[in-house]
Amino acid sequence: MNARGPEPPSAIHAAYESPLGVSLHGTLEQFLASGEAGKYAGKVQLVFTSPPFPLNRKKKYGNLQGEAYLEWLAGFAPALGEMLRPKGSVVLELGNAWVPGLPAMSTLALRALLRFLEAGRLHLCQQFICYNPARLPSPAEWVNIKRIRVKDSFTHLWWMSRTAFPNASNRRVLKPYSEAMHKLLAKQSYNSGKRPSQHDIGKTSFLTNNGGAIPSNVLTVANTRTNDAYQEYCRTHQLHPHPARMPQEVAEFFIRFLTKKGDLVLDPFAGSNTTGAVAELLGRRWLSLELNGDYIEASKGRFSHLR
Numbered sequence: 187m188n189a190r191g192p193e194p195p196s197a198i199h200a201a202y203e204s205p206l207g208v209s210l211h212g213t214l215e216q217f218l219a220s221g222e223a224g225k226y227a228g229k230v231q232l233v234f235t236s237p238p239f240p241l242n243r244k245k246k247y248g249n250l251q252g253e254a255y256l257e258w259l260a261g262f263a264p265a266l267g268e269m270l271r272p273k274g275s276v277v278l279e280l281g282n283a284w285v286p287g288l289p290a291m292s293t294l295a296l297r298a299l300l301r302f303l304e305a306g307r308l309h310l311c312q313q314f315i316c317y318n319p320a321r322l323p324s325p326a327e328w329v330n331i332k333r334i335r336v337k338d339s340f341t342h343l344w345w346m347s348r349t350a351f352p353n354a355s356n357r358r359v360l361k362p363y364s365e366a367m368h369k370l371l372a373k374q375s376y377n378s379g380k381r382p383s384q385h386d387i388g389k390t391s392f393l394t395n396n397g398g399a400i401p402s403n404v405l406t407v408a409n410t411r412t413n414d415a416y417q418e419y420c421r422t423h424q425l426h427p428h429p430a431r432m433p434q435e436v437a438e439f440f441i442r443f444l445t446k447k448g449d450l451v452l453d454p455f456a457g458s459n460t461t462g463a464v465a466e467l468l469g470r471r472w473l474s475l476e477l478n479g480d481y482i483e484a485s486k487g488r489f490s491h492l493r
Contacts, residue, residue, distance in 0.1 A: 194477045198222065201482045204489050207462050207472035211482055214454040217475055218265050226473065230269045231353070231449035234440050234461050236279035236432055239295075255294065256301050262454070263306030269452065273353040275444045276308065279316070279432070281341045289328040289335055299344055309350045312403060314343040316436055320408040343405075343436070345444075358442045360398025371395050407433040416458060419487020428458035428481050437464040445470055457481055463488035 198212030198220055210217065217223050237259060266276060280299060283292040303310055323329040323337040363371070409431075411417070420427045437460050441451060447469040453461035456474035458481060465472035466489065476482050 195479070198475075201476075201479075202486060202489075204462070204466055206466050206470065207474070209456065209459060209462060209482055209485065210473070210475045211477070211479055212475060213477045214262060214475055217454070218262075223265070223269070226269050226450070226452070228269070228271060229450055230452045230473075231271050231274045231445045232441065232451045233266050233270065233274075233276040233454070234437065234451060235277075235453045235455045236430075236457070237455045239281040239283065252294070256298050259298050260301040260305040263302045263308065266452075266454070267306040267308060267348055270348060273349055273351065274347065275311070275352045275354070276306075276346045277314075277343055277440050277444070278302065278346070279341055279343045279436075282338055284325050289325075289332070295342070299342075303346060306346070306348075308346040308348060311345040311347055311350070311352060311354075314345065314403045314405060315340050316343055316405045316407060316433070318407060318409050320410045343440070345440075352444070353446075354444050356400050356443065357397070359401055359439055360396070361401050363399055367399065401439075405436055405439060407435045409433045415491045416484070416487045419490055420484050423483075423487075425484040425487075426480060427484055431458045432460040434460055434464055437461050438468070441465055441468055441470060456485070459485035459488055 194213045194216060195211055198210055198216040201209045201211040203209070210222075270276070278299070280295045283294045284290065285292050299310075302308070317340045319339065321337065321339040325335070325338065328335040329337050414434075416431075417427055419425070441461075441464055445451060445468075448471065450471045450473065451461060451465040453459070453472070453474045456462065456476040459474050459476070462472040462474045462485075474485075476485070
């Protein structure tokens with residue numbers, strides 16, 4: 187075992203392919219050092235990934251800590267930036283970390299973000315939060331036992347790009363209108379004028395049907411699935427599912443928001459390969475990397491129903 191988990195294969199290689207993508211077995215370090223990386227220079231529209239978190243407690247899928255984590259993550263920023271198309275994006279999920287033995291949050295995740303931005307010379311386009319209302323209480327010592335903190339139930343997703351104007355359209359991720367909005371559109375009138383906040387609402391500001399409501403930067407996903415195709419495949423083939431799977435809804439949001447059909451999506455820390463499967467369903471090309479062969483074998487279940 188190394189700092190990130192199982193030992194990588196001696197050389198990066200294709201584990202399996204689909205009509206639109208390929209899963210590579212190996213590390214991002216191996217990929218960047220191989221001739222394969224050069225084939226994708228300037229061709230990736232979206233890097234969407236959740237790297238191992240800087241946790242205080244070791245996990246099976248591996249994690250670095252402290253300054254080593256900062257250097258490790260930031261070291262990939264220049265190369266990933268070079269792989270992007272001129273108006274491509276990077277979306278990085280970073281969870282929260284806590285100071286060992288103390289009921290105090292660590293700033294390591296924030297410092298990792300800043301180091302990554304600086305190393306890659308990237309613009310921070312927007313901050314997103316993924317809120318999981320069904321998440322188990324943690325950190326257990328301070329939430330369940332001492333009862334001096336509330337449960338930590340969200341992670342950050344940081345949207346970055348080499349340009350302040352990357353390709354994006356919120357029209358591709360519109361939410362259904364509320365019942366109240368449908369009534370407003372049908373009525374075609376409302377109380378316009380100044381609000382207590384001093385915002386001046388015009389007479390026609392909200393009377394156009396745009397096909398849906400613009401979503402916020404807070405994504406609420408319970409992530410409680412137990413019988414999806416992936417988990418059923420794992421049970422049938424006696425495989426252990428990945429312990430920290432990316433919710434499909436989150437991957438779908440960013441792939442729709444930041445890419446178009448035919449664009450290339452890269453996930454360099456694929457895990458259960460949610461990114462690749464969602465990209466396939468949405469008609470995007472994809473490339474994933476994962477060092478754990480067991481996780482790769484289990485990820486085939488995400489594509490079993492597509493065959």
